[in-house]
Amino acid sequence: MLRVRPSRQQLLRRAGSSRRHVSRRASRERAGATRRSLVSNVPENSRTLVPVVDVGALLDDHGTCAVRAARAADCSADHIVCRRKDEEAQRRAGEALFHAASQVGLFYVIHHGVPERLLALAREHATRFFDLPLAAKQRISVRHCASHARGFQQVGENVTQGRHDQHEALDAYREIDTAHRHPTDCAGGEPMAGLNQWPAELLPQIREFFHFEYVPAMLSLGARVMHGLALGMGSRMGIHDARFFEPYFDRSFWVLRLIRYPPVCRSMDGHDQGCGEHTDYGMLTILNQEPTSHHQECLEAQLSSGQWVAVPPIPGALAVNVGDMLEVWTGGRLRATPHRVRAPEITSPGKTAEDAKGRLSIPFFFEPNFDAVIVPLHMNMTGYDDSASVQDSKCVFKPIRYGDHLMRKIATNFASADPLAIHVEPGMLLYYSSRHKRFVRAPWLEHSWLARCTKMTFDEVHNLDASFVDTSQRHQTNPGKAADEN
Ligand SMILES: O=C(O)CCC(=O)C(=O)O
Numbered sequence: 001m002l003r004v005r006p007s008r009q010q011l012l013r014r015a016g017s018s019r020r021h022v023s024r025r026a027s028r029e030r031a032g033a034t035r036r037s038l039v040s041n042v043p044e045n046s047r048t049l050v051p052v053v054d055v056g057a058l059l060d061d062h063g064t065c066a067v068r069a070a071r072a073a074d075c076s077a078d079h080i081v082c083r084r085k086d087e088e089a090q091r092r093a094g095e096a097l098f099h100a101a102s103q104v105g106l107f108y109v110i111h112h113g114v115p116e117r118l119l120a121l122a123r124e125h126a127t128r129f130f131d132l133p134l135a136a137k138q139r140i141s142v143r144h145c146a147s148h149a150r151g152f153q154q155v156g157e158n159v160t161q162g163r164h165d166q167h168e169a170l171d172a173y174r175e176i177d178t179a180h181r182h183p184t185d186c187a188g189g190e191p192m193a194g195l196n197q198w199p200a201e202l203l204p205q206i207r208e209f210f211h212f213e214y215v216p217a218m219l220s221l222g223a224r225v226m227h228g229l230a231l232g233m234g235s236r237m238g239i240h241d242a243r244f245f246e247p248y249f250d251r252s253f254w255v256l257r258l259i260r261y262p263p264v265c266r267s268m269d270g271h272d273q274g275c276g277e278h279t280d281y282g283m284l285t286i287l288n289q290e291p292t293s294h295h296q297e298c299l300e301a302q303l304s305s306g307q308w309v310a311v312p313p314i315p316g317a318l319a320v321n322v323g324d325m326l327e328v329w330t331g332g333r334l335r336a337t338p339h340r341v342r343a344p345e346i347t348s349p350g351k352t353a354e355d356a357k358g359r360l361s362i363p364f365f366f367e368p369n370f371d372a373v374i375v376p377l378h379m380n381m382t383g384y385d386d387s388a389s390v391q392d393s394k395c396v397f398k399p400i401r402y403g404d405h406l407m408r409k410i411a412t413n414f415a416s417a418d419p420l421a422i423h424v425e426p427g428m429l430l431y432y433s434s435r436h437k438r439f440v441r442a443p444w445l446e447h448s449w450l451a452r453c454t455k456m457t458f459d460e461v462h463n464l465d466a467s468f469v470d471t472s473q474r475h476q477t478n479p480g481k482a483a484d485e486n
């Protein structure tokens with residue numbers, strides 16, 4: 001019998017979180033078959049190569065956090081997807097997840113149960129934060145924190161593979177209140193203990209929103225995806241319990257990043273790195289990108305063939321990628337996907353006010369507990385099918401404590417982070433040029449973006465001159481190490 005493929009609109013409607021659409025569908029149809037994206041504006045490569053997985057069948061066990069979060073965020077109950085437990089559907093969703101995570105390592109999830117209103121609210125909070133004057137953001141700089149990890153990083157401060165990333169970010173981690181800590185929290189990782197830095201006076205609700213609404217919803221989704229993956233791995237990897245991974249993430253040392261990428265002049269050599277190529281450190285990253293038609297081709301993932309494909313935002317879907325710890329755990333069966341972000345282009349055709357703001361994204365890193373020791377499954381389990389382990393022959397995967405891996409990674413991110421971007425009064429971004437031996441205005445950043453970021457007028461930014469620049473030398477920390485930027 002000829003089956004009619006769903007139209008693009010139908011697929012998009014399904015991808016939204018409307019309960020009515022979901023409940024009418026046959027369980028077989030929603031069981032999580034890996035689907036191809038049929039969304040307009042999605043580059044051809046991504047349509048065919050980045051899988052879309054329906055995880056709706058996995059919602060039952062852990063829907064509570066999302067529901068609570070949705071209520072707190074004043075979302076309509078219509079947007080909360082609830083389903084009856086259907087083991088066969090869950091198994092198929094798990095298979096689809098496992099397939100996507102092993103083939104590409106990056107995939108979209110739909111029917112994920114996180115209300116769109118909550119995702120949008122997170123982006124609104126993040127936008128309000130980035131629209132603060134630079135001086136206000138600098139007051140909660142990572143440099144004021146022992147770990148150099150919790151707080152704000154200005155454009156260029158984050159370094160990937162020795163190059164300065166063209167983004168600004170606010171990082172928050174699971175908080176470890178040193179006065180009342182659990183004995184295993186951050187054991188041996190003292191610098192990571194402590195509380196996050198938020199602009200409490202200027203944005204009194206931001207901490208509450210992220211800590212008590214957004215993070216619980218993300219943790220809940222992360223747990224569901226991990227359950228699905230455990231089901232998908234099943235006996236072929238020696239896993240007989242969907243909750244196998246739970247003890248390793250019940251005190252997840254999660255990380256939340258709010259990121260804004262300013263528009264750049266990509267043709268200026270070397271300044272189009274929004275975020276350099278990397279893999280993420282932990283288990284799963286859940287990415288909330290602005291679902292607009294702008295910046296469709298900023299985030300890119302590398303397939304195992306070596307080809308790079310765009311991972312554009314898809315309304316109703318969240319992109320998820322596998323991190324290093326899952327790769328270690330599975331002896332390489334699941335793939336920590338290399339990915340990177342190209343900074344948005346200033347002069348994109350049909351540029352609008354939206355474009356000028358740059359690209360906003362909110363990755364949530366669903367990580368193991370700080371002290372979780374990740375032992376490759378085949379090393380401690382009977383019944384594991386060794387022949388299926390891609391990396392066995394290379395013997396590269398060894399047990400590792402997540403906290404140690406994290407601290408090593410953070411150290412490399414900031415070891416060479418002598419600030420190339422320098423904050424100077426009255427809140428302007430300047431870069432040290434080792435060629436010119438002085439500070440200069442970053443020429444690859446758009447004037448209107450700098451004006452927005454610094455709260456200077458367009459003309460003031462445009463007219464910055466060297467004499468003003470020279471007075472900033474007192475803020476220099478170690479410009480000698482900065483790469484030549486001009
Ligand atoms: O902004 C994005 O889309 C991804 C950012 C990212 O890969 C990261 O922060 O690890």
Ligand SMILES: [Fe+2]
Binds near residue numbers: 278279280285339
């Ligand atoms: Fe990443």
